[in-house]
Amino acid sequence: MYRTHHCNELRKSDAGETATLVGWVNTKRDQGGVIFIDIRDREGVTQCVFRSEESAEATELSHKLRGEDVVQITGKVEVRPELDGESTFNEAIQTGEIEIVATGLKVLNKAEVLPFQLDKELSNEDLRMKYRYLDLRRPRMAKNLKMRHTITKAIRDDLDDQGFLEIETPILSKSTPEGARDFLVPSRLSPGKFYALPQAPQQYKQLLMVAGVERYFQIARCFRDEDLRADRQPEFTQVDVEASFVTQEDIYSMMESLLARSFKASRDADVSAPFPRITYQEAMDKYGSDKPERRFGCEIVDVSEHFKDSGFGVFKRAIEGGGVVRAINAKGFAGVSTGQIKRLEEIAKEAGAGGLAYIQVRGAAHDTWRSPIVKFFSEEELAAIEKDLNIEEGDLILFGCDKWATVCDVLGRLRLECCEMNNWLEGKDDELDFFWVTDFPLLDFDEEEGKWNAVHHPFTRPHPDDVALLDDESRWGEIRGAAYDVILNGNELGGGSLRIHEADLQAKMFNVLGVDDEEQAENFGHILGAFQYGAPPHGGIALGLDRLVMLACGEDSIREVIAFPKNNKGSDLMSASPAEVDFKQLREL
RNA sequence: GGAGCGGUAGCUCAGUUGGUUAGAGCGCCGGCCUGUCACGCCGGAGGUCGCGGGUUCAAGUCCCGUCCGCUCCGCCA
Numbered sequence: 245m246y247r248t249h250h251c252n253e254l255r256k257s258d259a260g261e262t263a264t265l266v267g268w269v270n271t272k273r274d275q276g277g278v279i280f281i282d283i284r285d286r287e288g289v290t291q292c293v294f295r296s297e298e299s300a301e302a303t304e305l306s307h308k309l310r311g312e313d314v315v316q317i318t319g320k321v322e323v324r325p326e327l328d329g330e331s332t333f334n335e336a337i338q339t340g341e342i343e344i345v346a347t348g349l350k351v352l353n354k355a356e357v358l359p360f361q362l363d364k365e366l367s368n369e370d371l372r373m374k375y376r377y378l379d380l381r382r383p384r385m386a387k388n389l390k391m392r393h394t395i396t397k398a399i400r401d402d403l404d405d406q407g408f409l410e411i412e413t414p415i416l417s418k419s420t421p422e423g424a425r426d427f428l429v430p431s432r433l434s435p436g437k438f439y440a441l442p443q444a445p446q447q448y449k450q451l452l453m454v455a456g457v458e459r460y461f462q463i464a465r466c467f468r469d470e471d472l473r474a475d476r477q478p479e480f481t482q483v484d485v486e487a488s489f490v491t492q493e494d495i496y497s498m499m500e501s502l503l504a505r506s507f508k509a510s511r512d513a514d515v516s517a518p519f520p521r522i523t524y525q526e527a528m529d530k531y532g533s534d535k536p537e538r539r540f541g542c543e544i545v546d547v548s549e550h551f552k553d554s555g556f557g558v559f560k561r562a563i564e565g566g567g568v569v570r571a572i573n574a575k576g577f578a579g580v581s582t583g584q585i586k587r588l589e590e591i592a593k594e595a596g597a598g599g600l601a602y603i604q605v606r607g608a609a610h611d612t613w614r615s616p617i618v619k620f621f622s623e624e625e626l627a628a629i630e631k632d633l634n635i636e637e638g639d640l641i642l643f644g645c646d647k648w649a650t651v652c653d654v655l656g657r658l659r660l661e662c663c664e665m666n667n668w669l670e671g672k673d674d675e676l677d678f679f680w681v682t683d684f685p686l687l688d689f690d691e692e693e694g695k696w697n698a699v700h701h702p703f704t705r706p707h708p709d710d711v712a713l714l715d716d717e718s719r720w721g722e723i724r725g726a727a728y729d730v731i732l733n734g735n736e737l738g739g740g741s742l743r744i745h746e747a748d749l750q751a752k753m754f755n756v757l758g759v760d761d762e763e764q765a766e767n768f769g770h771i772l773g774a775f776q777y778g779a780p781p782h783g784g785i786a787l788g789l790d791r792l793v794m795l796a797c798g799e800d801s802i803r804e805v806i807a808f809p810k811n812n813k814g815s816d817l818m819s820a821s822p823a824e825v826d827f828k829q830l831r832e833l
Numbered sequence: 834g835g836a837g838c839g840g841u842a843g844c845u846c847a848g849u850u851g852g853u854u855a856g857a858g859c860g861c862c863g864g865c866c867u868g869u870c871a872c873g874c875c876g877g878a879g880g881u882c883g884c885g886g887g888u889u890c891a892a893g894u895c896c897c898g899u900c901c902g903c904u905c906c907g908c909c910a
């Protein structure tokens with residue numbers, strides 16, 4: 245037996261017992277005659293004290309210990325003494341009222357000096373990744389791994405309670421033409437042919453519904469060969485869920501239960517359900533984003549009405565061209581610097597704006613408003629926006645004028661940047677704003693390709709009120725999908741939809757998307773076929789587990805919650821993958 | 834594919850308008866210390882300033898190129 249207790253177990257009530265601990269040397273404080281060793285394992289830290297009068301041999305050996313040596317220490321549990329009326333308790337650790345008075349020390353394995361210190365923050369990402377097994381010893385990383393387990397378990401327990409079966413689907417699967425770039429795997433037994441790694445188990449889970457499983461879930465690894473980001477890895481994990489005979493409301497409440505349980509388990513947070521719902525239209529109009537951060541105000545206000553006949557040609561022409569004029573009021577940000585204005589202008593242009601119109605409201609009187617454009621505004625126009633935007637001294641007003649979609653994007657990004665510049669979210673870490681965005685558009689016209697694409701995916705069911713519009717191409721842009729996203733604090737946690745379960749409607753949908761009969765038969769024949777044999781109405785959702793855990797941990801990159809992530813270029817610096825392979829291996833393909 | 838920021842000791846960083854032998858903290862090595870917990874004190878080692886080229890009497894510092902990392906845009910049904 246290696247140990248009698250773990251390193252976060254012993255308390256005052258254990259005083260007098262003999263205990264054996266194993267773990268790593270966290271720190272050594274060598275006072276000459278008395279040596280303190282903090283021994284650390286997964287659970288925590290315990291102080292061990294070595295004195296020559298207790299054990300000459302162990303004490304002699306303890307002088308030679310180095311950080312991260314793996315040791316086994318035996319001794320008597322004692323309450324830490326009071327010296328000259330001063331307590332020697334350490335309130336920073338949970339075992340701080342006791343210590344092990346060591347009588348035995350065994351070095352199980354010596355450690356070289358580490359390439360970095362575990363108790364210091366480290367900014368060198370390559371180094372962390374190269375020695376990820378050491379990086380993961382750091383308390384923050386160890387906590388994140390544990391949190392991921394806790395959340396995953398809460399999810400499994402919750403879905404199990406709701407009657408879901410966990411079922412695995414193939415990793416070696418088939419490439420689908422739509423969507424992200426696939427990772428391909430050559431097939432040796434079928435030369436010239438390839439498997440694709442799944443971007444999501446979408447078709448398999450729908451086929452499980454046809455199979456009569458009724459409620460399926462999977463903690464599913466998914467693969468996409470696209471460029472990486474702080475919240476994107478080439479392989480990532482989704483909580484993939486599908487259920488038969490359910491309405492949208494059923495799916496909402498299933499997920500609300502799951503998310504509430506996850507955050508209770510991980511952060512002891514009380515999440516109230518049902519979550520608020522807003523439509524895609526409302527999200528775009530008010531926040532300029534389909535995954536809005538709502539924890540600060542600064543909502544978008546439409547002021548088109550006031551500028552229809554404006555003397556300011558830029559606004560007037562935008563409205564005449566079928567566009568809109570909208571603005572946000574960045575409260576108290578009149579003191580914006582020229583550098584910041586320049587940055588905001590850049591962001592606006594990146595989002596497609598021609599430029600950035602703004603007003604720095606220096607005082608109550610309109611003639612104190614500092615702005616390159618205000619001289620073109622009439623007194624009525626100034627009064628109207630003052631009222632609509634609730635303009636007060638000290639505010640900064642930012643305008644967008646263009647097509648609706650462009651203005652949404654421009655002002656949506658500007659409000660996030662203003663938030664960033666002003667730290668409006670400071671102190672709001674514990675505020676959890678969960679909500680649903682509903683009624684997404686079903687189709688989106690791709691100008692470059694000159695064709696309609698599915699906003700969600702081609703299996704998404706049209707909104708029941710809009711099905712008839714599928715027969716009128718001029719109105720395809722108006723069709724809403726029975727699709728929904730769940731958002732937390734401006735992050736998309738996941739999205740899903742009710743699916744098409746009728747073969748004829750699915751075929752019609754493929755036709756709308758420009759997938760011809762031959763292609764349908766080749767790529768989707770199995771699912772169209774399956775729908776002919778009694779497919780139940782069904783729907784589902786997929787949640788990004790990495791992102792969920794990231795938010796629960798308060799991290800800002802999913803790399804911090806994945807044990808062995810890839811870097812920006814998709815490489816694993818520890819194992820040096822991807823790597824070249826032997827000619828022999830290639831030849832066998 | 835594009836933009837921004839960064840690369841100086843094992844780690845985190847400083848390094849002025851180009852100017853002596855490139856510094857600090859932590860870590861490491863040696864010594865001292867019987868109540869520390871970021872232990873303390875004394876001493877010491879440790880650098881091709883990412884790499885290549887250029888300007889200059891002189892480059893960590895300026896210029897060009899290149900590699901690597903991070904962030905963002907594009908992309909991610």
